[in-house]
Amino acid sequence: MSSRVLKVVVTGASGETGLILSHMVSKGDVFGLDQWMDLVLVEHSAKLKQVKLGCLPEVMTCSPRLVRKYSCTSNMDEAFTDADVIFLASGTPPSHGLSRNDIIGTNALEYRKRYLVGTKALEYRVRSSYRPNFIIFENNYL
Template sequence: MTKAPFRVLVTGAAGQIGYSIVLQIAKGDVFGPDQPVVLVMLDIPPMAAVLEGVQMELIDCALPTLAGVEGVTNEEQAFKDIDFAFLVGAMPRREGMERKDLLAANVKIFKSQGRSLANFAKPTVKVLVVGNPANTNALVCAKYAAGKVPLRNFSAMTRLDHNRATAQIALHANVPVANVKNVIIWGNHSSTQFPDARHAKVVKGTIPLWPPTWF
């Protein structure tokens, strides 16, 4: 491969979501089959041994797109010269908690990571915040990276809400998901979100099927 590798950071790489996305990034599903990546995985020090296990598994895969894999537990090393960041590491919701209940714990993490983006990452870095509440964490992170990394380089992964609503409509209408379009989610990525199915377009074969009587 002739292209220079991207340095791609995944935080919380020893956790459930991190573990499931590192392989997709490493094997070319995200940046393409001809784009090498150096995967940098950050987690907290108590997870160092798990991180090492993930690192060994990725090495064992012998993936042509994986130009290197690093497991680290300090932010300076993790954010150094990165081109892309998937900020997954956060405290997950426990039973009975809403996404917004995580705010106090997670604001600290995203403040610190915003500063690390500003101090150590390439100024062109693109950031996807996954840790919940994702949109609020993205705002916090962008605020602390301001002046170095432009606001437009930050995204929050709220698409899950859209996908859930689309999948539910498809199930109820008994059509493939591909036949459901124009579902909108309004509000915050927490309990004030409002799935708007009124403007949905659903077809069975070529026949429009929306709104149904049960809507």
């Protein structure tokens, strides 16, 4: 086992992509079977109860082995502080009449507004040794 514990943040945790990604991360499919981690599930306050009562217990039941600590929050400062990897897995769902380019453009604005505004402040919150890895997932299949 790796002695270093990664802090992994998954935004949009109540959505399909966020939930599946949380499972993959916590069972070792992303960082390997020898990497300890603290998993933080992020969702806006209206859906936070859904994450705490539904998504978090499901992820904990299916893959508790590699995750040292689980937490849920809607507070970006709390979630992103000392983060090693941040998965942005939220956005506008696909709908008829919107092209993939429209959805990607809309989601880019949403990511910027919700997560990346004030990136200087974000830089100071993450571990000082390096910048975090941002991985953005688009669920834009019609």
